């Protein structure tokens with residue numbers, strides 16, 4: 001059983017020691033030049049009945065995001081093929097749903113998963129809550145990973161979301177794992193939580209029967225119209241500490257530097273890669289939020305001496 005005290009000890013190690021240790025563990029388990037590039041496509045945007053305080057897609061907030069119907073299979077095939085041509089190894093699809101409902105729309109998503117797999121890419125979806133049977137159907141369609149974030153600590157969670165519980169999230173994660181699908185589960189920082197809340201999230205993940213294969217760390221992108229529109233940005237070195245702590249806690253996982261990169265300096269991103277982050281989303285949009293431009297990422301990779309991603313998914 002992992003404890004908050006253990007995670008605090010690691011997290012508060014003098015920064016240069018923490019960075020060094022995390023980089024060492026990273027190199028024991030990963031090739032440092034291997035930064036996974038994922039493309040995330042919103043296949044059904046907006047109009048969500050949930051009240052997640054950070055989200056532009058909740059129907060409860062006036063954010064200017066318009067609800068759209070589910071994309072067609074052909075549209076998704078086209079986007080996925082383009083992402084593949086431009087170097088993506090994983091194609092992620094998100095729907096603004098509270099939960100999956102059986103029926104034609106879910107069948108269509110299953111067909112999209114098969115299509116992405118047929119193109120030779122890993123397929124990941126985030127569809128909200130799932131039943132055991134739905135998780136199995138996704139596994140049968142060849143789904144590589146399911147994204148379902150716990151967002152923050154159990155204690156802070158009700159401040160951010162009231163329409164479902166932490167245990168609802170854990171139940172879906174369990175269904176996904178039981179179906180043999182990899183779990184992508186992490187959180188968002190910069191929502192007004194404490195550093196301990198961030199560590200409690202990592203402790204929660206570390207104590208799962210099976211730890212997640214990927215751990216996305218998002219920095220809040222404040223959205224006008226949501227309750228978190230005016231929250232202070234994250235202190236950059238706290239992000240670096242958290243990434244390093246996640247790397248040490250989950251040595252084999254992909255630690256994904258996800259939302260919020262558009263507001264990070266190149267130097268901060270490099271420090272995060274040094275601390276063990278080894279996956280990013282690329283393309284100008286992250287669901288409805290901005291992401292660094294394709295050109296900006298190409299320049300960053302060039303400056304790091306890594307093969308350049310080069311994509312525009314617009």
Ligand code: SF4
Pocket residue numbers: 048049050051052055056057058059095096097098128
């Ligand atoms: S985060 Fe997901 S569940 Fe929450 S409001 Fe946004 S789309 Fe809905």
